[in-house]
Amino acid sequence: MTDFLQLLISGLATGAIYGLAALGFTLLWQASGTINFAQGEFVMLPAFVMLGFMALGAPLWLGFVLAAGVSVLVLGWAFKRGVVDPLFKYGMMPIVVATIGLAITLSNGIRAGYSAEAHPFPNPFGDHVFNIAGVTITSGGVGTLLTALALVFATQAFMTRTVTGRAMQAVAQNAESATVLGINVPRMIFYAFAINALLACAAALLVTPTYLAKFDMGEGLGTKAFFAAIIGGFNNSRGALLGGLIVGVAENLAAAYVSPAYKDAVALMIFMVVILFKPQGLLGKKEERKV
Amino acid sequence: MQKRFTLQLLAACALSAACATAALAQQVVKIANIVELSGAGATAGTNFKNGVELAVKEINATGGILGRKIQSTTYDTQSNPGVAKGLTQKAVDEEVFAIFGPVFSGSIMVSMAESRRAEVPNFTGGEAASITQQGNPYVFRTSFGQSTSFPKLARYINGKAKTLAVVYVNNDFGKGGRDAIVKLMEGSPTKVVADISTNQGQIDFSATVLAVKQSNADAVFVYTNEEESARALREFRKQGWTKPIIGETTLTGQKVIELAGDAANGAVAHVGLTVDAPPTQAFGAKFQKEYNYVSDHNGIKGYTGVYVLKAAIEKAGKFDRVAVAQALKNVTFTAKQHPGVLMDVSFDDKGDIDRESFMVEVRNGKQVVVATLPPLGKK
Helix, strand or coil: CHHHHHHHHHHHHHHHHHHHHHHHHHHHHHHHCCCCCCHHHHHHHHHHHHHHHHHCCCCHHHHHHHHHHHHHHHHHHHHHHHHHHHHHCCCHHHHHHHHHHHHHHHHHHHHHHCCCCCECCCCCCCCCEEEECCEEEEHHHHHHHHHHHHHHHHHHHHHHHCHHHHHHHHHHHCHHHHHHCCCCHHHHHHHHHHHHHHHHHHHHHHHHHHHCECCCHHHHHHHHHHHHHHHHCCCCHHHHHHHHHHHHHHHHHHHHHCCHHHHHHHHHHHHHHHHHHCCCCCCCCCCCCCC | CHHHHHHHHHHHHHHHHHHHHHHHHHCEEEEEEEECCCHHHHHHHHHHHHHHHHHHHHHHHCCCECCEEEEEEEEECCCCHHHHHHHHHHHHHCCCCEEECCCCHHHHHHHHHHHHHCCCCEEECCCCHHHHHHCCCCEEECCCCHHHHHHHHHHHHHCCCCEEEEEEECCHHHHHHHHHHHHHHCCCCCEEEEEEEECCCCCCCHHHHHHHHHHCCCEEEEECCHHHHHHHHHHHHHCCCCCCEEEECHHHCHHHHHHHHHHHCCCEEEECCCCCCHHHHHHHHHHHHHHCCCCCHHHHHHHHHHHHHHHHHHHHCCCCHHHHHHHCCCEEECCCCCHHHCCCEEECCCCCEECCEEEEEEECCEEEEEEEECCHHHC
């Protein structure tokens, strides 16, 4: 039983990270109908920016704040203006392809310009180990889980409880009507990109201690987060978290009780099962086609 | 008349320039450095490359080999065996005298067919036992193969544990080590009670460590690449594992210690080469001065590899690839005669290496040599 709990708890901590990255997918989808396949690299880049600031002598918190600013500027504003806006009128496919290209550019840019090696990254919550009834929990794991949960619910609350959040949803549902209602559509879409960049930066702070800062750390993370987003429901923020947690826990259980060799296939299998029986995802709503 | 003279002069100049270039070309020994500069092997490959380049620089500064300077070119295999094979072919086409790398076993297994076909001596960092078992007369190790290092390691484990859990990475390197240790444990005082495979690039080791704990083994043998070793060590510490964690070379590598932090303390490994051992300390200082970080065992492999090539060429007395490969069979180069090889080193007829080695333990983030093991040939 303690073994099961151990697996469950470490799975939840990993899953929360997937959920956080998945939230970026759902957020961009809801606000602008964009799928960003560079989501994993959006997490990798702030990690290196933080490392850069720390190398200059900044403490972790300051590095994070500065990296958040850089993220909003580069991964929010520049990404929207440079990639999404010019391609938007050609439909979804060119954007998807462009983000795949962007992912390759970002990871290879870091590899060529900085280093291909992995770098250690400090854990903001420390490495204290607690032993509760035979189950070991680290402060890092608990901190990651709680922060990720808080961020997901804060985003959800922002989207549903604030005027700006509702305006963003209105833009997502029908941009033309939103314009008629006096909503600044481009600004709302920019907010979605900026929030996505901030979430990615937060995810970087949480995942890098475990993943280690490495140019290709985004690859696996992006894929798992994409599966998590679809499993939970692509148009639901809480769905992203649920999907992430399901993938994280299921992976761990499968690795322990079936075989570690199949661990990476678990997310794909759940994804296929969910797509077959509930194409809109577990918490997703059916989307009506716009006529 | 004047015109003809000008033409003659031009022709003479062109001819002499061509001769000069040809003469220059003959005066260098071209070597190719085909290593993992990106991908899973980046740490290993970068160290190996830097070691090779340091040796080349030193040898060139002291007059080269039999009067010829070494010219080395580096290629990145991206840790991909297919790319490594292609690059080896390219190096062969460029008529290099010798090839250094790849470091990863999976890559050399594929690429050495090319160097064999062209009869080019090929020095590898790969440790899989099968590399030298293929009867390739042109492949030579720069470090122990698993067939040399694992018997040494097995003796150590036999004295430490009655039951052993084995954790390995599911690639050529990991499987080679796993097979070697499991075979050596058969009929020995130690019984293997858990046999756990992990993936290259695996992030979460909680299930792996839990399986080790469930097996109730006296010690665990961990045989994974650098980053995964660091993650595994952290997870062992997190889950409160206090029994011995034993490995081979990589487990206590400098990069692993850097990545794992405090969690690396207490890990024990057999290392063929470490800059913390007396014979290689001077090299370690030179390397650190040149590259501003501490070399791992791969740096020493690359460095001594070039000096072994130099010793072999000097023994053969001529720049003949076949003769040099022959000169590397059943031979011992002493550190006294060839200081660059750092330790007395022997090659057998298969290209396998034998020399002293060390048991190290990580204490306070540093490798500490706790025992020196004699060459296997001496028992």
